[in-house]
Amino acid sequence: MTPPPAVKAKDAKATPHQESRIALRSALGRFATGVTVISAQSADGHVHCMTVNSFASLSLDPPLILWTLRSQSARYHTFSKTHAFSVSVLAETQIDVARKHAMPPPDGFAHRDWKAFLGGCPIIEGASAHFICKGHTEVDKGDHVILIGEVTEFAEHHHPPLVFMGGKYYSGSSLKPL
Numbered sequence: 001m002t003p004p005p006a007v008k009a010k011d012a013k014a015t016p017h018q019e020s021r022i023a024l025r026s027a028l029g030r031f032a033t034g035v036t037v038i039s040a041q042s043a044d045g046h047v048h049c050m051t052v053n054s055f056a057s058l059s060l061d062p063p064l065i066l067w068t069l070r071s072q073s074a075r076y077h078t079f080s081k082t083h084a085f086s087v088s089v090l091a092e093t094q095i096d097v098a099r100k101h102a103m104p105p106p107d108g109f110a111h112r113d114w115k116a117f118l119g120g121c122p123i124i125e126g127a128s129a130h131f132i133c134k135g136h137t138e139v140d141k142g143d144h145v146i147l148i149g150e151v152t153e154f155a156e157h158h159h160p161p162l163v164f165m166g167g168k169y170y171s172g173s174s175l176k177p178l
């Protein structure tokens, strides 16, 4: 069968489905969040990190948190199979850290090169809070999985947070209390 002619990029038009996806994404982006980096060690000892803004608190008793991971993510196997992971809540001075960990090095970082650990888990130094979590439950929904972790250790450092909204980063200290 003859393949359909290739569509040139300049002639391509968004389908109604793509347009509604873009509109939904834009509306969801109105929800301002903090920015975290999830870190874990894989079985070969490498440290893997990923910038994530889907982090949320789930329960105080027992202490549970959640985040969502794209099921097709290159790091799906690392983060879904890990027994423990850390959440570092980034400070407003850490925009470069957020950008860096949104682009993964394919093999992660060598364990010996990683400086900061808490409860045996790699963490991001200088963050405004850290949570060490034991892997708990995975819920597969749509194109993401929800990963629920039990908090076994945490630390708070009171640095103003980095904020994310509408695809842009904002400094937490520029927010006005109402």
Ligand SMILES: Cc1cc2nc3c(=O)[nH]c(=O)nc-3n(C[C@H](O)[C@H](O)[C@H](O)COP(=O)(O)O)c2cc1C
Residues within 6 Å of the ligand: 035, 050, 051, 052, 053, 054, 055, 067, 068, 069, 070, 072, 073, 074, 075, 098, 101, 102, 103, 104, 164
């Ligand atoms: C501010 C921000 C928040 C993000 N939050 C998430 C998230 O909650 N879950 C997720 O799977 N990816 C999230 N990402 C995307 C990942 O950081 C990363 O770019 C992506 O996973 C890289 O592709 P890969 O998943 O194939 O490794 C976020 C990216 C940015 C910049």
